[in-house]
Amino acid sequence: MLAEGAWFLADPDEVVLSVEAVGEELAALDRQPNSRVLLAWRGRTLVGACWLRGGRLRRVAHEASLELMVLAEERGRGVGRRLLSRAIGWAEGQPGLGRLVLAVMADNERAVALYRAQGFVEEGRRRGSVREADGRERDDLLMARTLRPAEDSLSRGG
Ligand SMILES: CC(C)(COP(=O)(O)OP(=O)(O)OC[C@H]1O[C@@H](n2cnc3c(N)ncnc32)[C@H](O)[C@@H]1OP(=O)(O)O)[C@@H](O)C(=O)NCCC(=O)NCCS
Secondary structure (H helix, E strand, C coil): CHHHCCCCCCCHHHCCCCHHHHHHHHHHHHHCCCCEEEEEEECCEEEEEEEEEECCCHHHCCEEEEEEEECHHHCCCCHHHHHHHHHHHHHHCCCCCCEEEEEEECCCHHHHHHHHHCCCEEEEEEEEEEECCCCCEEEEEEEEEECCCHHHHHHHCC
């Protein structure tokens, strides 16, 4: 999937982890109470994945960063929307979580539309944060979605 280039930061030759190492990392993530890995299958083929990586330190443990991807030939059929909405549903059931955050290339219209439709708002734009091999610079957007009303966190504060 990384060979597509456009929507992922890592080029294929920059991914040095073995399949086993990735499996172990995802399994470890799934054991953290503020983190989760969701997989979408068509038969026995893995067609999509969404993971939430919760903050490890106490002050940021209420926030999880989200990543989402669907196999190229399976896109446009609702797999991404269903995975994202299941991830949000899971996160909303975790009392310790209050925010989901993500970074997405600003020109990734499909992903940005999907995130907006599911309640994510833009919190910032990093200009030229990605530089392609030909020198062309691209922006990315920082987006976030609150999981509970802000007054909850205010009343918890001190
Ligand atoms: C972004 C991605 C996860 C979306 O998954 P998907 O299965 O293709 O998306 P869906 O079919 O569920 O469509 C979800 C929404 O995307 C939007 N969308 C779908 N196709 C679109 C297109 N061609 N152009 C613009 N928006 C589009 C729509 O808002 C759609 O919602 P709707 O069906 O209610 O109208 C998938 O395209 C992907 O893996 N892309 C490469 C990796 C990537 O960009 N990941 C996100 C990086 S942060």
